[in-house]
Amino acid sequence: MASEKCTKKVSSVMDVNDRLLAGTPAVAGTTVGKACIYRRQQPIVSNEHLTEEQVESQLAYFHQAVATARQELQSLSRSQSNGDVRDLLYAQIEMIEDPELHEKVEEEIKSNNTPVDAAIHKVFDIYLGLLSERENADSPERSVDIIDTRNRLIQILHNDENEQITKETIIIAHDLSPREVIKFSEQQVRGLVMEQGGESSHAVILARALQIPMVVRVEQACSRIPAGKVMAIDGASGKVIVDPSAEIQDKYRVNDLSTVQSQSTAVQYETADGHPFILRANIGFADELPAMLASGGEGIGLLRTESAYLNNGHLGSEQEQRSLYEVLLKETSPDIVTIRLFDAGGDKFFDLGQQEQNPNLGWRGIRMLLDEEKLIRQQLRAILIVAGRYPGRIRILVPMVSCLEEVTAVKKHIADIRQELKEKEYAVDADIELGIMVEVPAVALQADAFAREVDFLSIGTNDLTQYLLAVDRGNERLSNLYSQRHPALWSLIQQVSQSGDATDTPVSVCGELASDPVAACALLGLGISELSMTPTALGPVREELQGHNLQEMQQLADRLLESTTTAEANELFANF
Amino acid sequence: MIRKKVTIVNDAGLHARPAAALVKLASSFKSDFYIHMYGYQVNGKSILGVMTLAAEQGAELELEVSGEDEKEAFKAITELINDGFGEVYQEGE
Numbered sequence: 191m192a193s194e195k196c197t198k199k200v201s202s203v204m205d206v207n208d209r210l211l212a213g214t215p216a217v218a219g220t221t222v223g224k225a226c227i228y229r230r231q232q233p234i235v236s237n238e239h240l241t242e243e244q245v246e247s248q249l250a251y252f253h254q255a256v257a258t259a260r261q262e263l264q265s266l267s268r269s270q271s272n273g274d275v276r277d278l279l280y281a282q283i284e285m286i287e288d289p290e291l292h293e294k295v296e297e298e299i300k301s302n303n304t305p306v307d308a309a310i311h312k313v314f315d316i317y318l319g320l321l322s323e324r325e326n327a328d329s330p331e332r333s334v335d336i337i338d339t340r341n342r343l344i345q346i347l348h349n350d351e352n353e354q355i356t357k358e359t360i361i362i363a364h365d366l367s368p369r370e371v372i373k374f375s376e377q378q379v380r381g382l383v384m385e386q387g388g389e390s391s392h393a394v395i396l397a398r399a400l401q402i403p404m405v406v407r408v409e410q411a412c413s414r415i416p417a418g419k420v421m422a423i424d425g426a427s428g429k430v431i432v433d434p435s436a437e438i439q440d441k442y443r444v445n446d447l448s449t450v451q452s453q454s455t456a457v458q459y460e461t462a463d464g465h466p467f468i469l470r471a472n473i474g475f476a477d478e479l480p481a482m483l484a485s486g487g488e489g490i491g492l493l494r495t496e497s498a499y500l501n502n503g504h505l506g507s508e509q510e511q512r513s514l515y516e517v518l519l520k521e522t523s524p525d526i527v528t529i530r531l532f533d534a535g536g537d538k539f540f541d542l543g544q545q546e547q548n549p550n551l552g553w554r555g556i557r558m559l560l561d562e563e564k565l566i567r568q569q570l571r572a573i574l575i576v577a578g579r580y581p582g583r584i585r586i587l588v589p590m591v592s593c594l595e596e597v598t599a600v601k602k603h604i605a606d607i608r609q610e611l612k613e614k615e616y617a618v619d620a621d622i623e624l625g626i627m628v629e630v631p632a633v634a635l636q637a638d639a640f641a642r643e644v645d646f647l648s649i650g651t652n653d654l655t656q657y658l659l660a661v662d663r664g665n666e667r668l669s670n671l672y673s674q675r676h677p678a679l680w681s682l683i684q685q686v687s688q689s690g691d692a693t694d695t696p697v698s699v700c701g702e703l704a705s706d707p708v709a710a711c712a713l714l715g716l717g718i719s720e721l722s723m724t725p726t727a728l729g730p731v732r733e734e735l736q737g738h739n740l741q742e743m744q745q746l747a748d749r750l751l752e753s754t755t756t757a758e759a760n761e762l763f764a765n766f
Numbered sequence: 767m768i769r770k771k772v773t774i775v776n777d778a779g780l781h782a783r784p785a786a787a788l789v790k791l792a793s794s795f796k797s798d799f800y801i802h803m804y805g806y807q808v809n810g811k812s813i814l815g816v817m818t819l820a821a822e823q824g825a826e827l828e829l830e831v832s833g834e835d836e837k838e839a840f841k842a843i844t845e846l847i848n849d850g851f852g853e854v855y856q857e858g859e
Contacts, residue, residue: 289812332818
């Protein structure tokens, strides 16, 4: 006690102006730690003149540096679940791959015999020069991003160590790039203080996503805060206190995000009483991605691979397929992408065979694929090659399965192709997950047996309803009979969910039913916590799920299971 | 060739993220795409070029699209800009 009083007295004698710095609040949260001053190194570039023989190798170095920087950003992006963060990293990848930049740097190396590092510096200076004439000097966001791209390329060429900072400190910097903030978060920094920046600067968006308390616009912070000194910050009020008293330290530690926050920065959505659920998107085209990302979809629960090709009359080449998958994986990193094998036939008429009398009960999905061996092998090859590059992120989903033999046949194809790829020295994802669509009632009734053979089950309620009720869902005359709320469907779904539990096999729902907010509650009540739906439904469904307790959802599910008519089920929906 | 003026509507202006979205979209078309602003011209398929415009909210850009798919390209690009690049983030929580 006595010593504390003593320190208090001493510290109150110190110059208050040096101890209390005011800034602008940026990211709420308080923290205490030692100050670490981060000064970005200005890269020093070579000024020699290349001989003609050196030109080729310098061009090669440039492309290597671009490739390294791209991989680095992609892997950073993969470990981020926040859409804003990924967008910013994606923008940096675009900068590194800018065709005009490449052209100019190559030209500079070839025509002026400039070494690659100096060429990069010079070309970036052109952009920065133009920018400095136009950009608001108070928030040089664009310059910060561009300078960071330049510096990183030169660092890679110089084989420089990454940014040297001390772990678990509070970083004081003039400004920070998005990449630097992510790097620092990996070093478990406790807080960030910047001399520049505003509420919408990229560094702030990142810090907010990564939940690092931050204060910006602290004048001359780098020179006024001594390195290594203990300090405290309050991101909500914008207070920065150097050499805080023990009392203040205790107070600021209480709300310290780093002590309460789990390692994972992934956003997890929960019901009102804290039961987590996962919402993914059903998509058919890459251009549906922005909508999905904007509404916070956690990956793709159903990629309808046939959609992109239905208009062309042929399913794309292996190369076309690969590039579609590649784009989707890049953009949804680090989430799961569930690729459903071509589900052609049935209502998705496809001119591979002849007209059938009863196409919905005919040659479609896996039935067609197993007959058209070239087609399935080509698609599996495309999937497995991409999966090798994004291990753990792709799941394969087989449509229209009605018997176990079909699963065995698909597995055999996968094993063959995997072997073939290994021999050709492709990277292979040995644990790629295989699942089936549960859309034929027989499969739902035999779910136990199927679950033991596959890694996951995905219930497609649209077809399951049509087959269960023997109602053609495209026939308008029968539209009053086609309802995904039919009592029999609930009990069938319950059965599949129980089979999943018994065999420890994840079960999800990817049909229309999942995009109805109330039905989504009922599905969670039945024990299915992963739903996949059209991107526009993600927001409303999430809101509904967040607004209820699991118990209420279970009660709803129980009542639906007890209902005997669709009318009763509708009533329960209306009253929920 | 199509030449037409558009106005940047999103709060944050044409910074890195919208620029990336714009360039990505433009690059998916065959047509050449240039942006004119204050008598200065940049290649709309170069993100660095686009960022140097430092176009803020309210800035008027003149788009120039020429090539076989110029109509589709122009339509898609203007939609993206008029939609504010689908920027969803707002200040605060």
